[in-house]
Amino acid sequence: MLPSVAAMPHAIEVRELRKCYGRTTAVDGLSFTVHSGRVTGFVGPNGAGKSTTMRIILGLDRPERGQALIGGTPYRALRNPLRQVGALLDANAVHPGRSGRNHLLWLARSNGLPTARVDEVIEQVGLGSAGRRRAGGYSLGMLQRLGIAAALLGNPGVLILDEPVNGLDPEGVRWIRGRLRSLAEQGRAVLVSSHLMAELEDTADHLVVIGRGRLLADTPVAQLIASASSARLTLRTTHRAQAMAALARAGAVVAATGGDTLTIDGIPAERVTSVLAEQAVPFSELTAHRASLEEAYLELTRAATDYRAQEVR
Amino acid sequence: MNSFVRLLRAEWTKFRSVRRWVITAVAAAVVSAVASTAFATLSSTDANDYPNYIDQFHFVHQSMAGDGSVVARVASLSAGNDGARAGLMVKQQAVSGSPYAAVYVAPAHGVRLESNFGAATSGGAGGAPTWLRLTRTGSAIAADESADGTVWTRVGVVPMDRLPTTVEIGLFVSSPTESVMEQQFGSTHRESTPTLATATFDHVALTPRSTADWRSDDIVMAPVQSEPTQPGSMTESDGTVTVAGSGDITYVVIGDDDVVLTALDGLLLGLVMVVVLAVLTISSELRRGLIRTTFTASPRRGRALLAKAVVVAAVSFVVGLVGALASYGLARPQLARNGFAAPNYPVLSLTDPTMLRVVVGAGLLLALVGVLGVALGALLRRGAAAITLMLLVFLLPTVFDTALPLDVARWIGRSTPVAGLAILQTRSLWNTATTPWAGLGVLAAYATVVLVLAVWRIRRRDA
Numbered sequence: 163m164l165p166s167v168a169a170m171p172h173a174i175e176v177r178e179l180r181k182c183y184g185r186t187t188a189v190d191g192l193s194f195t196v197h198s199g200r201v202t203g204f205v206g207p208n209g210a211g212k213s214t215t216m217r218i219i220l221g222l223d224r225p226e227r228g229q230a231l232i233g234g235t236p237y238r239a240l241r242n243p244l245r246q247v248g249a250l251l252d253a254n255a256v257h258p259g260r261s262g263r264n265h266l267l268w269l270a271r272s273n274g275l276p277t278a279r280v281d282e283v284i285e286q287v288g289l290g291s292a293g294r295r296r297a298g299g300y301s302l303g304m305l306q307r308l309g310i311a312a313a314l315l316g317n318p319g320v321l322i323l324d325e326p327v328n329g330l331d332p333e334g335v336r337w338i339r340g341r342l343r344s345l346a347e348q349g350r351a352v353l354v355s356s357h358l359m360a361e362l363e364d365t366a367d368h369l370v371v372i373g374r375g376r377l378l379a380d381t382p383v384a385q386l387i388a389s390a391s392s393a394r395l396t397l398r399t400t401h402r403a404q405a406m407a408a409l410a411r412a413g414a415v416v417a418a419t420g421g422d423t424l425t426i427d428g429i430p431a432e433r434v435t436s437v438l439a440e441q442a443v444p445f446s447e448l449t450a451h452r453a454s455l456e457e458a459y460l461e462l463t464r465a466a467t468d469y470r471a472q473e474v475r
Numbered sequence: 476m477n478s479f480v481r482l483l484r485a486e487w488t489k490f491r492s493v494r495r496w497v498i499t500a501v502a503a504a505v506v507s508a509v510a511s512t513a514f515a516t517l518s519s520t521d522a523n524d525y526p527n528y529i530d531q532f533h534f535v536h537q538s539m540a541g542d543g544s545v546v547a548r549v550a551s552l553s554a555g556n557d558g559a560r561a562g563l564m565v566k567q568q569a570v571s572g573s574p575y576a577a578v579y580v581a582p583a584h585g586v587r588l589e590s591n592f593g594a595a596t597s598g599g600a601g602g603a604p605t606w607l608r609l610t611r612t613g614s615a616i617a618a619d620e621s622a623d624g625t626v627w628t629r630v631g632v633v634p635m636d637r638l639p640t641t642v643e644i645g646l647f648v649s650s651p652t653e654s655v656m657e658q659q660f661g662s663t664h665r666e667s668t669p670t671l672a673t674a675t676f677d678h679v680a681l682t683p684r685s686t687a688d689w690r691s692d693d694i695v696m697a698p699v700q701s702e703p704t705q706p707g708s709m710t711e712s713d714g715t716v717t718v719a720g721s722g723d724i725t726y727v728v729i730g731d732d733d734v735v736l737t738a739l740d741g742l743l744l745g746l747v748m749v750v751v752l753a754v755l756t757i758s759s760e761l762r763r764g765l766i767r768t769t770f771t772a773s774p775r776r777g778r779a780l781l782a783k784a785v786v787v788a789a790v791s792f793v794v795g796l797v798g799a800l801a802s803y804g805l806a807r808p809q810l811a812r813n814g815f816a817a818p819n820y821p822v823l824s825l826t827d828p829t830m831l832r833v834v835v836g837a838g839l840l841l842a843l844v845g846v847l848g849v850a851l852g853a854l855l856r857r858g859a860a861a862i863t864l865m866l867l868v869f870l871l872p873t874v875f876d877t878a879l880p881l882d883v884a885r886w887i888g889r890s891t892p893v894a895g896l897a898i899l900q901t902r903s904l905w906n907t908a909t910t911p912w913a914g915l916g917v918l919a920a921y922a923t924v925v926l927v928l929a930v931w932r933i934r935r936r937d938a
Contacts, residue, residue, distance in 0.1 A: 217767070217937070220767075220771050221771070221774050222767050222770060222771065222937060223937040223938070237771075239774075243772065243774060244772055247771075251764070252764050254764070255763050255764040255765045255767060255768055256765065257493055257760075257763065259494060259495050259496075260492045265492075268485045268488035268489045269772050271484040271488050272482055272484075272772040273481065312768070
């Protein structure tokens with residue numbers, strides 16, 4: 163079964179969103195678009211407005227200004243929303259006295275989905291026979307799987323998951339990452355939030371970074387890393403003076419940093435190797451300094467992070 | 476499939492899949508029946524030890540052997556009240572409860588013939604002055620009326636089997652006691668005021684003629700059964716007989732219990748459980764944030780809440796219906812053994828229209844309580860607050876009913892949600908606040924208003 167909005171270019175569109183709770187502004191002038199076929203990471207420190215934005219997208223909270231659309235339609239106007247959007251906001255939001263299977267069953271009933279689909283998603287998320295036990299006895303990992311199953315129930319083209327790996331064991335984290343990738347590869351739009359960039363490092367294709375309710379970056383993952391990585395190179399050579407002279411002539415800013423290492427700014431690595439080859443300067447190692455996604459993210463959010471962040475909800 | 480039907484199925488799935496709720500619903504019906512039966516063992520009455528009549532009046536009479544008649548013109552009837560009577564009577568003996576036949580005029584309904592505390596036959600609609608005649612022929616008593624004493628109209632004939640040869644025959648006057656029930660701080664007090672009517676009779680004649688003196692007697696009952704009366708009197712001058720009398724001659728039902736209501740006493744416990752259950756179905760979702768899942772599955776929130784209310788109403792209806800059937804089935808025979816039996820407390824079968832109304836009404840009552848519980852839970856968003864408020868509204872008036880001044884108690888009983896309990900009543904008594912369907916209508920109005928407010932609120936606010 164193909165997701166129903168696979169071909170949608172703008173699966174989720176957030177336009178000029180503003181939302182206040184009392185005197186606290188949770189989201190301010192936020193705009194971004196989530197596309198089908200890729201995992202979009204939605205990152206920002208705790209309290210940055212991620213959950214608020216997701217609740218607005220799902221029609222749960224009303225923004226003071228702006229709007230959020232699913233395939234061009236406000237969520238509240240969707241008639242069988244589970245067939246178009248699957249969401250996991252809070253895995254603990256289940257009745258402890260109700261079995262996981264029955265939780266999925268009432269969801270299926272509400273959107274006219276067949277009972278067979280319930281058993282399918284239970285198998286897909288690996289809940290198995292635990293599905294028939296009371297959800298009150300589930301571990302956090304099982305609750306997350308149940309939440310993912312609920313999101314997948316209507317085989318939707320859009321998935322919205324709020325901190326799905328929070329509190330999961332490493333095995334669970336690996337499982338969810340794999341699921342997210344394969345769901346995106348099936349053509350779905352996947353919006354997944356996290357307050358830890360590292361969680362998304364190998365998963366997300368695209369990132370929407372927010373801090374204190376404002377958009378900080380809306381960029382492909384590769385580009386974010388590249389922009390944060392400085393062009394600084396490290397050269398290890400026994401002929402330091404020779405190398406410094408040759409590279410300075412080529413326009414680089416060169417500094418000696420240790421016994422036999424230099425740092426080079428201003429010219430790319432290929433130019434360094436060709437200059438050194440021309441001048442016949444021997445060297446043992448040339449390394450480019452690549453920023454991790456986490457460093458890039460910290461760099462980006464440093465200014466925006468409110469260390470005494472007002473607890474927003 | 477209709478989207479609302481889907482929501483109903485979803486909410487039904489939610490309900491039936493929480494075992495505690497299903498157990499609570501079943502327990503509510505069982506507890507109702509068990510409690511009703513337990514209460515029934517504690518209720519008893521001696522109502523059937525008393526006669527089912529009031530027979531007090533002033534009798535001016537003579538003994539008459541064999542067939543004969545009495546004629547008189549009731550010239551006037553004054554004072555007393557609308558229930559006052561003046562007329563002629565044949566009575567087996569001049570004591571309360573003895574068989575009789577009487578023709579009389581009463582301000583409220585003109586001329587009437589009645590016998591032995593039974594149904595009356597109406598004659599002309601006019602009041603005094605009017606001529607009346609009562610004739611005994613064997614075991615038949617005939618009554619006639621006339622405007623002029625010449626042209627007579629038959630009012631009716633009543634049979635009086637086993638009437639002895641000699642009976643008492645003559646004039647009578649009665650005027651019923653006026654009673655007001657007062658209720659204050661837990662005690663009920665019946666304020667009874669006797670009234671006295673005075674009638675003048677002329678052209679009094681017995682056939683066959685008699686030279687005996689008229690005897691003038693107050694016919695009164697034993698104090699424990701009687702209502703207070705004033706002493707009557709008789710005076711005669713120039714062929715005009717003036718008779719003053721106090722009392723009433725009527726069939727009465729003894730005892731002022733609504734035995735059906737008593738048999739369903741335990742239903743109040745079932746109601747409490749339905750309140751808790753109804754509030755929990757919504758407050759548990761609000762507390763855990765499950766309501767967000769509900770609203771993402773069904774963004775039209777009003778319909779989602781309505782579907783939940785309908786499902787809770789349906790479950791509560793069954794609880795009420797089964798609870799009432801089981802209560803009545805178990806408690807009513809027990810009450811009958813404790814004195815609540817015919818004639819004063821006839822046992823109604825479940826197919827009696829009144830019982831059908833009560834049993835279906837019990838279902839509707841709990842259904843509306845369920846709707847109110849869901850709506851109030853959604854409106855207040857706090858389960859404890861909603862349950863507390865519901866129980867205050869339904870239990871306080873029941874507990875403190877007799878402690879309040881009657882006017883206040885009756886106002887509460889017809890104007891607050893507790894009015895819905897009126898659907899269970901089968902008798903209109905001195906403290907009855909409202910009629911069954913009007914009372915249920917009041918509860919329905921409250922449930923509707925709170926539901927509309929709840930829908931308005933959940934649609935507006937952030938989930």
